[in-house]
Amino acid sequence: MSEHQINPSADQDRRDFLKTSAGLAGLALAPGVLLYGATAYGRPADEPASSKVRWGMLIDTTKCSSGCNDCVTACNTENGLSGKTGPQDSQWIRKVHIKNLQNGVEHDLPMMCQHCENPPCVDVCPTGASFKRADGIVLVDRHICIGCRYCMMACPYKARSFVHEPLHDQVPDVPRGKGCVEACTFCVQRVDKDEQPACVEACDKAQHGAMLFGDLNDPSSAIAKAVKTYTSTEVRADLGLNTGVRYQGI
Amino acid sequence: MAIKSYFEATSAYGGAKSKLFWSLLALGGVVVLGTLYAFFTLEHHGHILTGMNNQIVWGLPHVFAVFLIVAASGVLNVASIGSVFGKKMYKARAPLSGLLAIAMLAGGLAVLVLDLGRPDRLIVAMTHYNFKSIFAWNMLFYNGFFAIVGLYLLTLMSRGLKQWSKPVGLLAFLWRLALTTATGSIFGFLVARAGYNSALYAPMFIIYSFGYGLAAFIVVQSVMYKWNNIEVDVAILARLKNLLAVFIAAGLYFTTILHLTNLYFAKQWDYERFILLDGGIYTTLFWLGQVFIGGILPLLLLFSPSAKKNPALVFFAALLVVIGGHAQMYVTIIGGQAFPLNLFPGFAQSSSFYDGVIHSYSPSGWELMLGLGGIAIAFLITTVAVHVLKFIPEDDFKDIELAKH
Numbered sequence: 114m115s116e117h118q119i120n121p122s123a124d125q126d127r128r129d130f131l132k133t134s135a136g137l138a139g140l141a142l143a144p145g146v147l148l149y150g151a152t153a154y155g156r157p158a159d160e161p162a163s164s165k166v167r168w169g170m171l172i173d174t175t176k177c178s179s180g181c182n183d184c185v186t187a188c189n190t191e192n193g194l195s196g197k198t199g200p201q202d203s204q205w206i207r208k209v210h211i212k213n214l215q216n217g218v219e220h221d222l223p224m225m226c227q228h229c230e231n232p233p234c235v236d237v238c239p240t241g242a243s244f245k246r247a248d249g250i251v252l253v254d255r256h257i258c259i260g261c262r263y264c265m266m267a268c269p270y271k272a273r274s275f276v277h278e279p280l281h282d283q284v285p286d287v288p289r290g291k292g293c294v295e296a297c298t299f300c301v302q303r304v305d306k307d308e309q310p311a312c313v314e315a316c317d318k319a320q321h322g323a324m325l326f327g328d329l330n331d332p333s334s335a336i337a338k339a340v341k342t343y344t345s346t347e348v349r350a351d352l353g354l355n356t357g358v359r360y361q362g363i
Numbered sequence: 364m365a366i367k368s369y370f371e372a373t374s375a376y377g378g379a380k381s382k383l384f385w386s387l388l389a390l391g392g393v394v395v396l397g398t399l400y401a402f403f404t405l406e407h408h409g410h411i412l413t414g415m416n417n418q419i420v421w422g423l424p425h426v427f428a429v430f431l432i433v434a435a436s437g438v439l440n441v442a443s444i445g446s447v448f449g450k451k452m453y454k455a456r457a458p459l460s461g462l463l464a465i466a467m468l469a470g471g472l473a474v475l476v477l478d479l480g481r482p483d484r485l486i487v488a489m490t491h492y493n494f495k496s497i498f499a500w501n502m503l504f505y506n507g508f509f510a511i512v513g514l515y516l517l518t519l520m521s522r523g524l525k526q527w528s529k530p531v532g533l534l535a536f537l538w539r540l541a542l543t544t545a546t547g548s549i550f551g552f553l554v555a556r557a558g559y560n561s562a563l564y565a566p567m568f569i570i571y572s573f574g575y576g577l578a579a580f581i582v583v584q585s586v587m588y589k590w591n592n593i594e595v596d597v598a599i600l601a602r603l604k605n606l607l608a609v610f611i612a613a614g615l616y617f618t619t620i621l622h623l624t625n626l627y628f629a630k631q632w633d634y635e636r637f638i639l640l641d642g643g644i645y646t647t648l649f650w651l652g653q654v655f656i657g658g659i660l661p662l663l664l665l666f667s668p669s670a671k672k673n674p675a676l677v678f679f680a681a682l683l684v685v686i687g688g689h690a691q692m693y694v695t696i697i698g699g700q701a702f703p704l705n706l707f708p709g710f711a712q713s714s715s716f717y718d719g720v721i722h723s724y725s726p727s728g729w730e731l732m733l734g735l736g737g738i739a740i741a742f743l744i745t746t747v748a749v750h751v752l753k754f755i756p757e758d759d760f761k762d763i764e765l766a767k768h
Contacts, residue, residue: 198715200416200723209718211710224706224714233554239498240491257487260480262420263498269555271704271716275420275480278411291409292480348706352554363707 156305164247167230167357168299169329170313171336171345172222174362176323179221182208184324187315188225191300193284203274203289205297206312211363220363223312223324226251226272226297227348228357234264234273243294249329249357250299260292269349272296299326299357329357383590384750391743398736401729402477410480413730418722419700424478426692427734430575431471431741432505432546433568434688436539437576439464439512442519443539446532452599456584456756457532461516462748463583463741464539464576465509470741472505477733497548504542511535520752543569550695557634558699563624567617571691574610578661578684581607583745585678587755595674599758604677608665611684615658618691630708637702637721638694645698648690657687697724 156162188206189196198204206225212218228251234243235251242258245251253264265273273296280289286302289295300310308314313324327336339345345359405412415422441460445453453460476482492499515535518528547568553559581603588595622639625631638649661680670676701722706712712719748754 200418200717201411203417204716207714207716207718209706209712209714211707211712213710215709224716224718235493236495237498237552238493239496239502240487241493242491257484257491258481259484259488260482261498262480263496263549265417265420266553266700267555269704270706271418271718274417275410277416278409294480349555 156307162246162248162250165330166248167329168228168249168304169327169336169340169357169359170228170299170310171325171339171359171361173323173325174220174222174360176321176362177208177221177223178319178321178323179210179219181319181321183315183319183321184208184223184312187311188297188300191284191303191311192287192298193280193282193289201275201277203276203295205272205274205295222360222363224270224272224348225312225358226268226299227270227354228297228299230355230357232354233267233269233352237263237267239263246301250301250304251296252298252301253294253296255288255290255293255295258293260294262294264294268296269352269354380590384746387746388743391739391746394735394739395743397732398477398739401732401736402482405478405729405733406482412727414724414726415730416722416724418703418717419697419724421696421700422724423693423697423726423730424474424733424737425696426689427737428471428474428478429546429696430688430692431467431474431737433543433572433692434575434579434685435464435467435471436508436543436546437572437574438467438580439535439539440573440576441580442515443532443536446515446519446528447536452602452758455758456580457528458516458519459584459587459749459754459756460580461512461519461535462754463580463745464512465516466741466744466748467579468505468508469744470737470739473740474733474737477736497545497552501542501545501549504538504545508535508538508542511538540569543572550699555704556699556702557631557705558638558695558702561621561624563617563621567614567621570610570613570617571688574607574614574684575688577603577607577610578681578688581677581681582685584756585674585681587749588674591755593755596758597672600674600677601671604665604670604680607677607681607684608662611658611662611665615654618653618658633705634702638698642698642701642721645694645701649694649698652690653687653694655687656683657690661687700724 185204185206185208186196188194192205194203194205206223209222209224211220211222228245228249230245230249232243232245232251235245237243239261240257240259242254242256243251243264244254260275262275265275273294275294276289276291279291283289287298300308300312303310309317309326313326316322316324325336325339327334329337329340331337339361340359343361345361346363347354347356347359413422438460441453442457442464444450445455445457445460476485479485481487488502492502494500511531512535515528515531518524518531544565547564547566550559551561551564584595587593622635625635638645640646642649661683664670664676664680664683667676670680701724703712703717703719703722706718
């Protein structure tokens, strides 16, 4: 019987603990609430992504500078990637140098997840961890990715990386983890706050202006107008994936 | 107590045999322990310890795993020929065939699971299905295969259920065809890679499975007969060897058609040059491993006049098919990834992420330990089952007479 009796001092301890915890939780949440309130154009967290929007990117390879790596550095900083380029290191965006085999014309361009309308990675994922948001952004749900890497086999753009070792000092907004597959998210954490992806911002800051990000479905957006005005191409257009990322100048 | 008395009873067969059983169990056990050690090490440190990387995402463990899975479905054919097509000689082999199918599938799947980046999330794989994914379908086919073949074994081995063995055997046969179709399609459905992206993969894997499965069966049966001092009748030997030869030839035919098709498509020339001419280890493994050791040499052995009366020669030919099968899986799985994706046809490409170059891969000891674990698991299941139940094929002399015609 005695083991069922409540110990009054233990009960008081528990109350104190709960009070302190609630106070600490409040302190921890307050800045987030303030930050959230400050972003007037951001989508509220409880509002789902809208299919009326199709986020896309137009890359002008004629403006992309061969020696510049600012988009890659910005991506690494924003998303907490190490920036190492070993065979087992993650690279969400990379600069690709291409040379036409017939006329020798060379181009440099950033390559990353192309955020396809019909993404092969999403088709092949056994658990549905690879998914496409209503607004066209292709993501990996880190909670249900089992690390089978079938999506990496299926991606035509070699856009995905597998986390080969334990990670430390992650960026709070960008959850990553050993044993899961990851890729460019269009900096979804920024887009949802009505900001530009880090790579685009860095390209503008370097005054190249080679990357244009926006809503392809909004006729008044700069990207929609540019896509309408200039000839742009999809990489591996033959696959019929309708990519969200388009290239101009190749 | 009951177990002890059972083993005491079996020791009546002879102490030497019992000693052999325990030695085999210990051997398999040691390999599985090594596999578990490799698994926990990789689970702790991550795949950084393996030779796999962001270019070669499936490595040596997958070579062993896919071979075992493909061979598992093929080994069931022996039972199917008996139950579905009514050949008596194969009926005597049906229980062993079913057992091997379950054991090899268990071994292959274990390797796949142990290699996952998040093996702790196996329950997620069991509860979240994306039905557009052929991988998800494979999970259903694999689990169903265990259930159906288990039931099939029950109908074969218990007196009261014998009349059910034909319909359940037919279901198992159809199921295994679907399973291998799905396994081949894992590669066939990869639209962007030059080495895959072909509907041929489904039927080709079925044909491969016929050969690998029957070869594995002949190897196991030969060893069991040897240890039990049983001599296989020449008529039965002739049947098995001829069937194996047909399967090997059919496998070579599909391989030829796949490469001929690719050679006809200009966009596939670079890939074909890589596999057939200057791909280094992959070219060697293709010609020497898959085609010669796994195809031409066993065919020559099986059609040699002495093979008719020499079980050792048939055993050796079957062993070569198993070895050649592993070479084929290495070429298919690793070679297919080593050849780079062509993002910009007509352009030379380079980047920090290894665009435009042949990807290198050096498997680590950890991967080998994972892969060998699959074989060890299949070996342990078979050894224990054969020890406690009657799986050894015994031919009625009447069936032997029938086999001659």
